[in-house]
Amino acid sequence: MEVRQVFEGVYKIDRKLATKNLIKGNKVYDEELVDYEGEQYRLWNPYRSKLAAAILNGLKDLQIRKGSKVLYLGAATGTTSSHVSDIVGRDGIVYCIEISERNMRELLKACESRENMLPMLQDARNTEAYSADTGTCDVLYQDIAARDQADILLRNAELLKKGAHAYVAIKSQSIDVTRAPELVFKGFLEEVSAKFKVLEKIDIAPYSKMHLFVALQKK
Numbered sequence: 658m659e660v661r662q663v664f665e666g667v668y669k670i671d672r673k674l675a676t677k678n679l680i681k682g683n684k685v686y687d688e689e690l691v692d693y694e695g696e697q698y699r700l701w702n703p704y705r706s707k708l709a710a711a712i713l714n715g716l717k718d719l720q721i722r723k724g725s726k727v728l729y730l731g732a733a734t735g736t737t738s739s740h741v742s743d744i745v746g747r748d749g750i751v752y753c754i755e756i757s758e759r760n761m762r763e764l765l766k767a768c769e770s771r772e773n774m775l776p777m778l779q780d781a782r783n784t785e786a787y788s789a790d791t792g793t794c795d796v797l798y799q800d801i802a803a804r805d806q807a808d809i810l811l812r813n814a815e816l817l818k819k820g821a822h823a824y825v826a827i828k829s830q831s832i833d834v835t836r837a838p839e840l841v842f843k844g845f846l847e848e849v850s851a852k853f854k855v856l857e858k859i860d861i862a863p864y865s866k867m868h869l870f871v872a873l874q875k876k
Contacts, residue, residue: 660693663712664719666744667701674701674709676743685739685767699743703864706737707800707826710864717857718872720822721796724748728794728816730781730809731801733760735767735774741798742774749773752791756780781809784816791816797823802831807848814852814875823853823873830867842869852876 660670668675670691675698678690682697689700703710712719721727725745732738732753741751753768753776755761761778768774779786781801797817799810810825817823827845829838836844846855857872 658691658693660698664744665722666746667712667719668698670698670700674703674713675699676701676740679743679746679773680770683770686734686736699740701740702736703861706740707861707865707868707870708737708798708824709740710861711824711859711870713864714859714861714870716859716870716872718822721745721798721824722749726792726795727751728754728791728797728813730754730797730799730813732764732776733757733800734763737798737800738764738774739767739771742771745773747773750775752787752794753777754779754781754787782812784812788816793818795821797821799823799825802828804832806832807845810849811852817875819875821875822856823875825871825873826861826865827869827871828867829869838867838869846871849873 663669678697678699691698701709703713721744723746729738729751732755738751738753751774755764764776768776777787794816827842829841832841853873856874859870861868861870
């Protein structure tokens with residue numbers, strides 16, 4: 658078995674992606690746990706996580722690091738956000754914004770043993786409802802299926818430090834099913850260009866189709 662670091666807190670075990678388990682023995686979505694030289698790793702399924710897919714498909718820089726304060730929009734049931742929890746560690750924090758009550762029930766289970774994950778049943782369009790709790794964050798991560806994905810990002814940009822990074826999974830079919838995905842992606846990036854500079858654009862197929870994963874930096 659070969660274990661090597663890809664980014665801070667992110668590893669490859671042979672050819673599979675993993676994070677070091679913050680809570681030994683803890684599983685969030687029936688992922689495989691691997692014990693190696695006194696450490697435990699959680700295998701990170703790219704078919705369940707767009708961030709994992711982006712890393713495997715060539716993401717060059719990941720600003721989510723130990724101690725990072727992450728604003729996570731669209732945390733769903735906690736799959737990716739729990740791996741982000743592993744990465745930021747006990748000195749970091751992940752504010753998990755989720756609008757679905759059904760997803761929140763599962764997310765709460767994931768957060769029970771992870772004190773650095775704070776679940777919030779909120780609409781990401783209404784930043785005033787949680788901005789006092791989050792304050793200004795180091796990194797934003799957005800994975801939301803909505804027509805107004807760009808507007809949601811712009812609203813939450815106010816909670817990011819200048820120069821901070823944002824990682825967004827753009828879902829073309831959620832924005833406009835009648836337009837070619839390439840045009841939808843272009844429109845999204847044009848809409849947010851006043852506040853964000855594009856650093857990377859990554860096609861995350863075959864793990865997720867009709868998605869573009871982008872790394873942005875707040876101007």
